[in-house]
Amino acid sequence: MNNLTLEDIARNCGVSRSTVSRVINNHPNVSEKVRKRVEKEIKNTGFRPHAAARALVSQRSWTIGLVLPRSVQSFFTDPYYPRLIQGIAQGCNQKKYTLGLYLLTDAEDEEEIFPRISRSGSLDGVLFQSDQMGDQLIGKLAQSGIPMVIIGRPFQNEKLSYIDIDNVSAAKSAVDYLVDLGYKRIGTITGPLNTSVGVDRKIGYIQGLEGRGIRIEEKLIVEGDFTEEKGYEGMIKLLPAKPDAVFSASDRMAFGAIRALHDKGLRVPEDVALVGFDDLPVTNPVNPPLTTVRQPVYEFGIKAVEFLDDLITTGTTPPRRIIMGTEIVTRESCGARLKKIETQAK
Amino acid sequence: MNNLTLEDIARNCGVSRSTVSRVINNHPNVSEKVRKRVEKEIKNTGFRPHAAARALVSQRSWTIGLVLPRSVQSFFTDPYYPRLIQGIAQGCNQKKYTLGLYLLTDAEDEEEIFPRISRSGSLDGVLFQSDQMGDQLIGKLAQSGIPMVIIGRPFQNEKLSYIDIDNVSAAKSAVDYLVDLGYKRIGTITGPLNTSVGVDRKIGYIQGLEGRGIRIEEKLIVEGDFTEEKGYEGMIKLLPAKPDAVFSASDRMAFGAIRALHDKGLRVPEDVALVGFDDLPVTNPVNPPLTTVRQPVYEFGIKAVEFLDDLITTGTTPPRRIIMGTEIVTRESCGARLKKIETQAK
DNA sequence: ATAAAAATTGGAAGCGCTCCCAATTTTGGA
DNA sequence: TCCAAAATTGGGAGCGCTTCCAATTTTTAT
Structure with a gap:
């Protein structure tokens, strides 16, 4: 039990x-003498x-909150x-913050939890996972004036500070890579199209093809939701369009897609x-090992804390944003039809 | 911005x-009149x-901590x-607690984080994930007098309050179930044997067989670590011993085992x-759907918070424990060799 | 109508700490 | 050696709230 106070130590x-x-x-x-003694x-x-x-x-509470809205x-x-x-x-450990986790499970939570999150002495700042449903709460929190960093690009409110990767150009780089390898009929299994992530990666796919003068075919685009199951289904749907390559907006969907291909007796990457x-x-383990666009999720988390700390220390305005880089990790799921390939994502 | 104080409201x-x-x-x-106005x-x-x-x-901070030691x-x-x-x-939302998350990533963390966790006004209580490495920290925390509930049975210190499932009898019930179905050569892929969970489920497996007069064969026991990969390997190792049924100490290992069996051209459950x-x-989705021992992890979390809240409110001594029930969920990975089977786990 | 009891309200202390400012001690230059 | 400057130390105020207790108001019983 620690009932001691400064005063006690001082007296002693x-x-x-x-x-x-x-x-x-x-x-x-x-x-020096006194310091040692104390x-x-x-x-x-x-x-x-x-x-x-x-x-x-x-x-200063030295606590920051991480809010994951219900829709996550x-x-x-x-x-x-x-x-x-x-x-x-x-990141919190490094910066000596305590992390408060706010998992919102139902609509009530969002109401009730607001006073606990908003500026009221309990939190120095907030990390908020972006999400179409949560945007309203974000607005309210922003009004309370508490320093806040949105993880992922927020939907409407562009006056907020956020940290994200450039999903469009990351997806584009993946498609470029496939084109460079000589693939002609490139399909995609997108993320959920009611999220900015899903939409952006689809845009990147389209830009990638258009940039190389390849026509977009609706049949080569199916919507997924990042899950392995939807990846499986998506691949099955894609098959009639005869793709020779597919860009999957998540690894887990790609795993499902590989399973679907195996079940249909098709080989990856042949x-x-x-x-x-x-x-x-x-x-x-997946067979073959998956070539993929790496996003630095862990580093992303660390960076988000550093960013928020900066906001807390030096003030919130004007809103700033940080875009983290991605890179293509070459493994075996794309073969190597061309001898020489330079690839670089930024 | 919320710079208002009670005094301001009072004056107004x-x-x-x-x-x-x-x-x-x-x-x-x-x-009533004044209340309304205020x-x-x-x-x-x-x-x-x-x-x-x-x-x-x-x-009272109305915050509780969840500590996950490094080894997790x-x-x-x-x-x-x-x-x-x-x-x-x-559970925290229900009880109006804020959840502080303490993920310890390296040895330093454990040192540095101790003062932040121990009784010092920032936490009303602590939930601590049991774990062989973390036991030392648990001891120190217990000394600080902060109310604490260990999640899972602690290793040495039996004077602590904890919440757990009965892994021994849960595993035993799974083996009983297999025996009831008529299987004779029952193997097991255990969890890591430096954890109490791993050991207890192995003990349950042994008790289950011995209880039915079946001899234990070392060849039918291989150690895993709960991962899918180890499940795959484990199954391969088990094959020469010709098991007709296998109790896997985790679903994920079972998934790996199914994959191994498929790769070897063997059918589940035939x-x-x-x-x-x-x-x-x-x-x-796995094929076939896995018969398994269900442990109520979610409810476990809720219960843990209620337990801790109780400790905070009514005092820590004497140490108490809560054992949650498990049950067998019958699906298709065991067939049904016998017509009538009663199963019940407690 | 009046006194006693009950309900409501306000004032003040204090939770344990930081930080300003004034008091005291130490240091160093002439 | 002495005095000004610098370094060190202590005291007090106050952060915003809860809670005890006393003062005031309202209600109830006579």
Whole structure:
């Protein structure tokens, strides 16, 4: 039990509360002798300053919140979020923040949780996972004036600071890669088209083809939702259009697609080549290893915390944005029809 | 921006600070007239009491911590943890707690994070994922006197409150089920044997066989680590021993095992039957659907929070424990060699 | 109508800390 | 050695809230 206060330590050391405070906060003007004495006493007693008292007077809780809105139901099924949280947690450890997790599970939560999240002394800042449903809450939070970084591009409100990857050009680079390899009939299994991620990667696909003078065929585009199951279904739907390569907007859909191809007796990459998106660590090995667009999810989380910390420290306006780079990770699911390929995604 | 204080609201309403405080905290002795007036003012101004000030005077932060020690590296790859966190988050929402997430990534973290977790006004209580490496930290935390619930049975320290399932009897029930179905040569792919979960399920497997008078064969036991990959390998290793059924200590290992059997041209359940453990939601459909021991991970999380809340409210001693029930979910990976089967796990 | 009881309200103390400012001690140059 | 400047230290105010207690108002019983 830690019922000690600064005052107790001070008394035991024969100094004042202020001096002990200075020692704890590493203020320069404390004589070496006194500092040693106080530090020893703190160590002996296991004293730790009371967080709430500190937060009250310094108006800094050293806690940031991570809000995952209700519509992110895929939380426990998509490896993206755990990985992101890992990165954020790492970022918090580095910057000495505590991470508050706000998983909104139903509509009530969003109402009730608002006062807990908005500026009221409990959070120094908020990381908010972008999402079409959550945008309203984002607006309210922004009004409360709390420093906030949106993870992923927000939908309407462009006056917010956010961190994202450039989904359009990342997808475009994947398609370019396929074109460079000589593939002619390139299909895509998109993400959910009610998300900016899904839409952007589709746009990138289209731009990629158009940029190389290849005509877009509706038959070569099917909508998915990032899950393995939809990847399987999508591939089956795509087959009649006879693609020789497919850009899948997520790795998990690509895994499903590979399974579908196997079930139909088709080979990867000989019959159909495949490029995925994510490059998250997986446990179940895929055959063949998937060529994919790597997005640095972990680093993304760390960066998001650094960004938010910056906002907290130096102020919120004007809104800023950070775009993280992606890169193509070449493995075996695309073969190598041409000898020489330069690829680079930015 | 919320710079308002109780005092401001009080002044605007022509009442005292105390009265506003009473309104906010739903104290009974406030006249209806005044209460209405104050509530209106609070609503209009969007006033929210300062969390730190509240926490300071009431010695209650309404925040609990969830600590996942370093050795839980599988955090981002095992669906168990996201699901658990979902349950815990839900429990927190219900009980009006904020959830602080402490993901320890390296040894330093464990040192540095201790003062932030231990009793120092920032956390009302702690949920700690049990784990052989983390036990030392658990001990230190317990000494700090902070209310704590261990998730899963702790290793050494039996004087702590914990919540768990009965892994031994759950595993035993799975084996019983296989025996009832008429299988004779039942193998197992265990969890990692440096965890209590892994060991307990293995013990349950052994007890199940011995209870039915079946001899244990070392060749029918291989160690896994809960991952799909190890499940695959494990199945391959098991094959020379000619099992007609296998109890896998996790679903994911069972998926790997099914893949291995398919690759070897064997059918499930005709050639080898399979029982898994977990029954977490999965996205990639397995063929055949897996019969498994369901553990209520989500409910587990909710219960853990309720338990901790109880400890916080009514005191930590004596240590208590909660054991959650499991049940066998019958699907198609075991066939049904006998017509009549009663199964029940408790 | 009046006194006693009950309900409501306000004032003040204090939770444990930081930080300003003034008091004290130490240091260094003449 | 002495005095000004610099370094160190202590005291006090106050962060925004809850809660105790006393003061005031309202209600009830007589």
